[in-house]
Amino acid sequence: MKQMLIAGNWKMYKNLTEAVELAEIISRWVEANRPKSTIEISPPFPFLHPISKIIEGTMVKLGAQNCHYQPEGAFTGEISPSMLASVGCQYVIIGHSERRTFFKEDDILISKKIHAVVNYSLKPIFCIGETLDERQNNLTYKVLERQIQTGLTNLQKEFIQKIVIAYEPVWAIGTGISATTEQINEAHEFVRNLLVELFNDEGRKILILYGGSLNSKNAKEILSLPNVHGGLIGKASLDASEFIKIIEYAEQSH
Ligand code: PGA
Numbered sequence: 001m002k003q004m005l006i007a008g009n010w011k012m013y014k015n016l017t018e019a020v021e022l023a024e025i026i027s028r029w030v031e032a033n034r035p036k037s038t039i040e041i042s043p044p045f046p047f048l049h050p051i052s053k054i055i056e057g058t059m060v061k062l063g064a065q066n067c068h069y070q071p072e073g074a075f076t077g078e079i080s081p082s083m084l085a086s087v088g089c090q091y092v093i094i095g096h097s098e099r100r101t102f103f104k105e106d107d108i109l110i111s112k113k114i115h116a117v118v119n120y121s122l123k124p125i126f127c128i129g130e131t132l133d134e135r136q137n138n139l140t141y142k143v144l145e146r147q148i149q150t151g152l153t154n155l156q157k158e159f160i161q162k163i164v165i166a167y168e169p170v171w172a173i174g175t176g177i178s179a180t181t182e183q184i185n186e187a188h189e190f191v192r193n194l195l196v197e198l199f200n201d202e203g204r205k206i207l208i209l210y211g212g213s214l215n216s217k218n219a220k221e222i223l224s225l226p227n228v229h230g231g232l233i234g235k236a237s238l239d240a241s242e243f244i245k246i247i248e249y250a251e252q253s254h
Contacts, residue, residue, distance in 0.1 A: 008237030052088035063091030172212025188227035
């Protein structure tokens with residue numbers, strides 16, 4: 001059976017009331033339908049604690065969208081992995097292209113964050129992906145290889161199973177245009193082979209999600225691909241019925 005993870009990245013959207021309402025609808029649906037897929041939501045930081053109370057005791061998992069790599073310290077405005085764990089987070093999105101682009105996060109910083117996250121018993125949803133320019137210059141696989149090799153460098157064996165990879169071509173994020181099934185298949189296969197090269201059999205078990213304009217219209221086709229183990233969903237995760245439709249397609253793809 002194919003393991004599936006459907007993760008919602010709420011980015012910098014919603015106020016408290018809206019966020020709570022969305023979490024309530026999703027958790028109610030999940031409890032009523034008990035999907036085989038793992039369902040995760042990553043709301044903005046201020047909503048993590050209130051939402052942790054809403055989803056407590058349900059199958060919905062909580063994640064953050066970023067963190068610092070130090071356990072604590074004089075880092076004004078930052079949030080540590082241990083703080084996230086203390087409010088009930090189990091996942092943290094690391095290395096999202098918006099963090100790489102707008103906040104200048106590089107592969108080395110991302111690697112530090114991944115190591116910090118696994119040390120606090122959290123699972124990183126480690127985002128990788130090429131820009132349009134890189135794809136057009138045939139650099140896609142070079143970029144993916146560099147991102148994975150640096151990001152996961154010196155990762156201890158016991159932590160390999162905590163890693164989730166999200167292949168998110170930068171040009172497909174928030175554009176309404178997802179990658180084609182051929183592009184997704186090829187990239188996921190490349191990533192899988194690289195993970196097996198790096199971690200042997202352990203590398204076979206790492207979940208590889210697709211992200212980039214995944215929605216209820218393309219989810220059926222994309223999630224049914226053999227190498228796709230779920231999705232990291234931005235825009236479509238902000239609407240409960242869209243998100244639930246995607247979960248339903250994931251349920252058909254195990
Ligand atoms: P999108 O975002 O689904 O809105 O393209 C995906 C992401 O940024 O993770």
